[in-house]
Amino acid sequence: MTIERSILIVDDETELAEELGEFFVSMGWQARVCFTAPAAYAALQEGLAPDCLLTDLRIADHDGAELVAQVRQMPKDLQPKVVAIITGHVVSETEAADFNADYLFVKPVDPVLVMEVVERLLSDATASDREAMLRG
Amino acid sequence: MPAALIVTTLGLFLATGMLYVSQNQHRALLSATVRSSGWVAYQAQLEYVKTQNQFEVTTLRLNRRSLDELQFRLELLRSRLPLLYDSDEGRLLQEVAAQKDVLQHYEGVLDSLIDSLPNLSPDAPATLPALRSAFYEIEPLGRVLQRVLMQSVAYNEEIFRREREVAASPAVVPFALLFVSGTCLVAILFMDGRRDRLRLAEVEAAKSEVTAVQDNLRAIIEAMPLGTIIVDPDGDQVRFINPSAQTLVDPSPQHPEWKRLIRLAFETASDANGRPTGSISMAFTKPNGEIVSLRGMVGSVIWEGRPQILILLSDTSGTRNAELQLMQAAKLSTLGEMATAIAHELNQPLAVIKMAVANARRLVLSEADSEAITSKLDRIGTQVDRAKRITDQVRRYARMPSDQTASFSCRTAVELASGFVAEQYRAAGIRMSLEMDISPDLMLSGDQTMFEQVIVNLLVNARDAYDNKKHDTSQAQVTVRARTTGPDVIIAVEDGAGGIREDVLGQIFDAFCTTKSADKGTGLGLSMARNVVRDMNGTIVGANVEGGACFTITLPVGRSQAQDVA
Numbered sequence: 001m002t003i004e005r006s007i008l009i010v011d012d013e014t015e016l017a018e019e020l021g022e023f024f025v026s027m028g029w030q031a032r033v034c035f036t037a038p039a040a041y042a043a044l045q046e047g048l049a050p051d052c053l054l055t056d057l058r059i060a061d062h063d064g065a066e067l068v069a070q071v072r073q074m075p076k077d078l079q080p081k082v083v084a085i086i087t088g089h090v091v092s093e094t095e096a097a098d099f100n101a102d103y104l105f106v107k108p109v110d111p112v113l114v115m116e117v118v119e120r121l122l123s124d125a126t127a128s129d130r131e132a133m134l135r136g
Numbered sequence: 137m138p139a140a141l142i143v144t145t146l147g148l149f150l151a152t153g154m155l156y157v158s159q160n161q162h163r164a165l166l167s168a169t170v171r172s173s174g175w176v177a178y179q180a181q182l183e184y185v186k187t188q189n190q191f192e193v194t195t196l197r198l199n200r201r202s203l204d205e206l207q208f209r210l211e212l213l214r215s216r217l218p219l220l221y222d223s224d225e226g227r228l229l230q231e232v233a234a235q236k237d238v239l240q241h242y243e244g245v246l247d248s249l250i251d252s253l254p255n256l257s258p259d260a261p262a263t264l265p266a267l268r269s270a271f272y273e274i275e276p277l278g279r280v281l282q283r284v285l286m287q288s289v290a291y292n293e294e295i296f297r298r299e300r301e302v303a304a305s306p307a308v309v310p311f312a313l314l315f316v317s318g319t320c321l322v323a324i325l326f327m328d329g330r331r332d333r334l335r336l337a338e339v340e341a342a343k344s345e346v347t348a349v350q351d352n353l354r355a356i357i358e359a360m361p362l363g364t365i366i367v368d369p370d371g372d373q374v375r376f377i378n379p380s381a382q383t384l385v386d387p388s389p390q391h392p393e394w395k396r397l398i399r400l401a402f403e404t405a406s407d408a409n410g411r412p413t414g415s416i417s418m419a420f421t422k423p424n425g426e427i428v429s430l431r432g433m434v435g436s437v438i439w440e441g442r443p444q445i446l447i448l449l450s451d452t453s454g455t456r457n458a459e460l461q462l463m464q465a466a467k468l469s470t471l472g473e474m475a476t477a478i479a480h481e482l483n484q485p486l487a488v489i490k491m492a493v494a495n496a497r498r499l500v501l502s503e504a505d506s507e508a509i510t511s512k513l514d515r516i517g518t519q520v521d522r523a524k525r526i527t528d529q530v531r532r533y534a535r536m537p538s539d540q541t542a543s544f545s546c547r548t549a550v551e552l553a554s555g556f557v558a559e560q561y562r563a564a565g566i567r568m569s570l571e572m573d574i575s576p577d578l579m580l581s582g583d584q585t586m587f588e589q590v591i592v593n594l595l596v597n598a599r600d601a602y603d604n605k606k607h608d609t610s611q612a613q614v615t616v617r618a619r620t621t622g623p624d625v626i627i628a629v630e631d632g633a634g635g636i637r638e639d640v641l642g643q644i645f646d647a648f649c650t651t652k653s654a655d656k657g658t659g660l661g662l663s664m665a666r667n668v669v670r671d672m673n674g675t676i677v678g679a680n681v682e683g684g685a686c687f688t689i690t691l692p693v694g695r696s697q698a699q700d701v702a
Contacts, residue, residue, distance in 0.1 A: 013484055015515060019491030026498055058563060088483035089476070089563070107487035111494045 005122065006030035008048060008080065010040040010055040010067065016107075020054070023111040037067040044071060044078060052118050053080040057087035057099070065099050072100055081125040082118060141324045148317035152310050159310075163299075176223045177232075177288040180216040181281045187213045188278070191271045198267075199258045206267075207253045214246040220284055231287040235280055242277045249274070363432070363449035365398070366439050372398050375444060384430075384449065385423060393423045401447050404541075405434040416449065417671050419539035429456035429539045459667065460537050466660040467589055470596055471534055474560060481559040482526050485519035492516050529556050537586045544584040546625055546691075547576045550618055553591035557599070564599055566612040573619040580625070580691055582672035590668050590676075591616070593661040594629040594687050600652055601633035601685065620693065624674075627689045635680035644678050 007024050009031060011017040017033045024031040032048060034040035040055065053071060057064040068083055085099055088107040096104035102121050105114055187209040194202040221227075221236040249270050256263045357364050363381035367374055374389035385393045397420060404418040416432040430449045437446035471478075496512035533556060554570055561568045580587065598614040617628045636644060640651060645666045650659035662678070669676045674691035 013488065015519070016484070016488045016491060019488060019495055019515075022495055023491060023498070026495070058565075063565070086487075088480040088487065107483040108490040109487065111491050 004028065004030055005052070005119075006032070006048075006050040007052045007054060007118070008032045008034065008040060008043065008050040010034045010037060010053070010064070011086065012036065012056065020111055020114070024115065027115055029115075037064065041067060041070055044074065044080075047078060049078055050080050051122055052082040052084065054084045054086055054105075054114070054118070057085055057089060068099055068101055081129075082121040084114075084118060084121070086114070141320050141327075145317045145320040145324065148313050148320065152313040152317065155310050155313070174285075174288040174292045176216065176219045177281070177285040180213070180220055181285045183209070183213040183216050184278050184281050187274075188271070191267065195264060195267055195271075198263060203253060203256060203258060207250060210246055210250050210253070214243060214250065217243050217246070229287050229291055232284050235284055238280050242274065242280070245273060245277075361450075363430075363447075363451070365394075365447040365449070366437065367398055367445040367447060369443070369445055374398070375439060381449065384420070384428070384451070391423075398447065401430075401432075401434060401449070413673055415673075416447075418541065427453075427539070429453045431456075456539060460539070462660060463537050463586065463589070463664045463667075466593075466664050467537070468534065470589075470592065470661070471530065473596070474557070477557075477560040477563055478526065478530060480563060482523055485522040485526075488519045489516050489523075492519070532585065533588070533592070535585055537583055537589075539583070541582055542584065543579045543581055544587070545576050546578045546580045546618065546627070546693075547572055547574050549580070549584050549588050550591055550616060550627060553588040554595065554616060556588070556592055557595045560596070560599060561614070564602065564612075566599055566602055566614055568595070569613060569615045571615060571617045573617070574625060578620065578625060578693060580672065580693070582668070586668045587672065590665040590689065591627070591629070593665050597661065597687075598629060598631035598633065598685075601631055621690075623693055624690050625693050627691070628686055630681060630684060630686040632684040634683065635685045636678065638680075641678070641680070645676070 005028075007021075007029055009017050009021050009024075010033075011020075012035050014035055017035060021031040021033040030050075032043065032050065034043060037055070040053075044050075044053075053068075055064045055067055064085060064087075068085070071079060071083060082103070083101045084103040084105060085096065085101045086105040086107060086109065096102065102125075103117055105117075187206075190202070190206045190209040194206045217239045220239060221233060227233065252266075256266060358378050360378060361380050363384055364376070364378040365374060365381050366376040372395055374394045377387075377389055377394075385391055385397055400418055400420060401416050404416050405414055414433050414435065416430060416434060418430050419427055420430050421427050429452045431452045432447065432449040435446045435448075437444055439446075492512050492515045496509055496516070499509050499512065529552070532552075550572065551570070554568060558568060595614060595616070602612045612632070614629065614631045617626075617630070619626055637651065645662050647663040648659040652659075662676075666676055669689055669691065672691055674689060676687060676689045678685060678687045680686075
């Protein structure tokens with residue numbers, strides 16, 4: 001029995017965010033969808049603490065990168081274990097590090113792939129956390 | 137000089153006339169005198185001789201009858217005497233006048249004799265001696281009368297001599313005067329003639345010079361590569377076309393297609409309100425179907441002595457095509473710069489589709505109700521439409537510009553242009569604000585794509601200006617304003633990116649002037665923009681405003697659609 005995972009999806013492309021959320025929910029995830037960066041940040045500060053934050057890079061007036069930076073400043077227990085970016089911009093996937101994110105998806109992307117990658121990243125993160133705890 | 141001659145001639149004529157009149161009067165006086173002079177003296181002398189004779193007769197045959205006869209003779213003689221000194225001659229001649237007293241003495245003698253005669257009886261013996269004494273008493277009168285007659289004859293002879301003189305040299309002076317005045321007249325006529333001939337020659341020379349100039353001008357116009365058409369304002373009748381213009385329609389000015397060309401030229405040479413602008417920039421379809429770009433002007437000219445309309449047209453198809461190609465190159469360059477932004481924009485609907493497809497597949501596999509699946513398919517369809525709008529925009533933008541003029545909505549064109557760069561703006565974090573204070577019915581005349589290109593160019597420049605300055609993008613804003621002022625519409629694109637450097641501000645509309653890096657700009661955008669706006673009979677100016685630059689386009693409003701239909 002797998003533990004229920006959670007994800008916060010942030011994109012001003014409402015239909016995309018909705019479809020992606022619907023997909024994750026159908027796969028047994030807890031999904032929360034926000035259309036603006038401030039809304040997402042507020043939710044995080046309220047202690048949503050999702051396993052994964054998936055944000056668009058350019059969200060209306062606000063910068064997805066800014067949101068990522070803000071999240072990185074939060075207390076460790078409030079931070080999502082995995083932070084990923086999904087963007088329509090023509091950027092290489094190796095640029096993810098530039099934004100201090102764990103992964104960078106380029107639109108259009110298959111949601112199945114998104115979930116697989118996120119799950120892999122989560123298990124990696126959990127493993128590294130466990131290692132850290134053991135070492136500590 | 138001729139005036140002096142004329143005055144002289146008139147004077148001479150007057151003098152001649154007066155001389156003639158005075159000579160005539162003189163001649164008349166002379167003949168009158170000749171008629172009267174001498175005659176009275178002769179008559180008196182004759183009467184004296186007759187009286188003497190009667191004395192002789194009476195002394196020989198003394199009777200009543202001869203005495204009466206004598207008395208009659210004496211009375212006649214008595215009546216002749218006063219005539220001598222009272223006549224013209226008597227008054228004229230000193231000698232005759234001097235005899236007046238003598239003659240009056242004899243008048244008294246004769247009077248007493250005449251009075252005494254009736255008292256004499258023929259039979260009385262004293263009668264004869266009385267007669268004899270009377271005879272001797274009047275005898276000296278004979279000598280006086282003889283003298284008077286001699287004087288008169290001498291006088292008459294003098295008069296005759298003068299008359300002969302006058303007759304001999306009757307008109308030397310008048311002739312001389314006439315000759316002089318005639319000469320003067322001839323001189324005047326000659327001088328006048330000479331002057332007229334000179335004037336005529338001058339006029340002829342000027343005339344032939346004008347003709348030569350006209351011929352030259354005509355030859356130049358004929359040879360000009362510029363199409364020249366002269367139109368009669370009454371009924372737009374073509375009066376003249378040079379060979380260059382003939383190639384546009386037909387060598388015959390009667391060809392009906394000329395009217396179409398002329399109407400089109402007049403239309404393009406005036407703005408929407410019919411105000412003449414004079415300049416022509418238009419595309420014209422020749423009768424053979426070939427489309428040519430024409431540039432030129434409409435003006436007025438005096439042709440064949442009448443005010444007519446001059447249309448000059450230059451076939452700029454070659455340069456125009458090059459210009460259009462250049463414009464296309466500039467457009468494609470902009471499009472290339474926008475490629476990543478367009479790809480991003482296109483990726484959005486594609487991403488939604490991808491997600492929706494995944495969800496739809498899951499719904500199908502889980503045998504969900506068809507309503508849920510249909511809603512997914514609808515969403516996919518909507519997103520396909522969205523993607524199509526983007527590709528349509530690209531296609532539209534990449535289309536080769538043409539020279540065809542059409543009416544289009546200013547507002548729609550500005551909105552399309554802004555929509556085209558909206559994604560770039562979003563990507564660059566620049567807010568775009570549209571303040572469209574115009575009705576969608578407000579029409580412009582020109583090539584809509586090219587006009588959109590102008591707006592896109594200004595918006596791309598504004599975006600690049602922010603990029604150049606590494607501006608704080610949170611404040612970045614570009615405002616597009618549109619409003620009408622009188623017969624014009626004004627479209628302004630204003631940014632707050634610091635403005636244009638003063639040293640390049642004067643050259644921004646020159647080709648190849650750019651402040652962008654080589655990979656971002658060709659330096660053709662504003663040059664093209666100026667050409668496009670100029671072709672639409674408008675103006676574009678760039679200026680620095682507070683904190684940024686503002687480009688203002690002023691265009692004449694075209695006819696509304698409603699008018700077009702009408």
